[in-house]
Amino acid sequence: MQGNRVIGEAAIRAGCRFYAGYPITPQNELTEYMAENLRKTEGGTFIQAESEIAAVNMVLGASAAGARAMTSSSSPGISLKQEGISSLAADELPAVVVNIMRGGPGLGNILPSQGDYFQATRGGGHGDYRTIVLAPASVQELADLTMDAFDLADRYRNPVMILADGMMGQMMEPVVFKKPKPRQYPDCYVMKGAGGGRSKFIRALILDAIRMEEHNWKLHRKYQVITKREIRHETFKTDDAELLIVAYGTAARIAKGAIKRCREMGIRVGLIRPVTLWPFPAEAIRRFSERVDTFIVFEMNTGQMLEDVRLALNGAGTVHFYGRPGGVIPTPMELTRFIEHHTKNAWDRESQQEREG
């Protein structure tokens, strides 16, 4: 099944009952899947919105009214959605936002890219907030993480972003849908009319500085809890590794291909793959620095996660970067050559030092 369609199916199975979207390549199949299937689902609403901005604000309304709600887009459209994502975070409303990244900046192109890492992991819109960012690396993981995204959004009442790229969205792989967990979302957060009781309001505007500050610290404490509890990463052939690649999503798949080739050549390379980009598996990466000296950050951009890896290592170990931005899909072969170059150079230097010593 195709990645984009898998996200749609997983969302519906997870109980998503509101979707608003706007056409943009390479994620159209997701919008089309929701058009085809969500209206057939009991209580399901699909709206083709007039813009990305309208779509995310419809999601805001639907989420406040108690629906599991989702919107999706690709890079330029995600820029437009930032107003709404910031509002969702401020209002503490759950929602799932899917970004099937393409080349940028500007309109860029429609090819796979990882250029939106900064935007996704630093909040993206204005103000002091974070979104949980999940980075699937297979169609199976698109299904699993989409379902998890709804649970995480509810648990922390915060927007969750699925950050994949055109490759993930377009590729087809077999998939098994897991059984979704029943929704746990306290009724007290749902806006449905005051009934006979007290009225409530949800707002992002807090004019008083001290109260606004309190709200910011409250959000911050929530982000600390998320950082403590929700970090996910995968390791691959790290047990005997002398060199570690750090890559996520499509780049991590390519890295696995390169690791296979390197190991055939006798280079002991492993992979650490962040599954959550925010919160970032900094501690796991730092721990590896106790026994691995060289890290290669591999991304389909000019070096964004690179900064988080450097922050995690805080000077421990040498960090190299290999990246291809703009929608170029790097091959395992070119990454292999890069790894070979750095290991050879490092070993050459070591042997030279030995000779000189």
Next chain:
Amino acid sequence: MKKVFGRPQSLKDNAFHYCAGCGHSITHRLIAEVIDELGIRGRTIGVPPAGCAVIAYNYFDIDMLESPHGRGCAVATGIKRTLPDRIVFSYQGDGDLAAIGTAETFHAANRGENITVIFINNAVYGMTGGQMAPTTLLGQASTTSPPGRSAALDGYPVRMSEILSHLEGARYIERCAVNTPANILKARRAIKKAFQYQMDGIGFTLIEFLSHCPTNWKMTPIEACRWVDEVMSREFPVGVIKDAGAKGPKP
């Protein structure tokens, strides 16, 4: 002793922050009275805007979800589609509705969303200090059109209600004023009709209010009320602009 006048149940016991002589507080009260009269306080959800009415939730004693600037109709769409049996209204100013939120308003009307929009037209951006709005009259001075709005440089006042009335999905649009007791009573009837249409599933309804803004118009409240009659309502004639309620619920 019989109580003949009091605060509507749907209004909280809070003093309005609006300037003396502002049209917002009158409109708030009318909406609250209609909500009480229709007995829908418990199932009405309001969407306040960014603008002077941004803290409308301090006054309305109903559930309210604040919208980002201009997105009221999109937010209201999300609520109404999720909870179709609730009465959902968006409360928006002229900058919010006719400039930054034009697309959201236009398309909500075109989809025939079964929501009500309260559109406050005071011909300026009020909260930010009196800048030119899409509805600012030709020749009208504002902080961003100091010599007066120029058709050549700033374009013309936008008659949003007339524009929206051409959309099939828009079922009832009326322009009112709240500058005289007679106009206030008419406005109240219009709000009630719009809410009643929504309850009957008729579709998109919008009530525009010519709302006096003495502070930014640099007038006394009395002068401002007169200006609505003598100047503003020539550009924006009051009355029913479209009433397709007889067509019944939207298909």
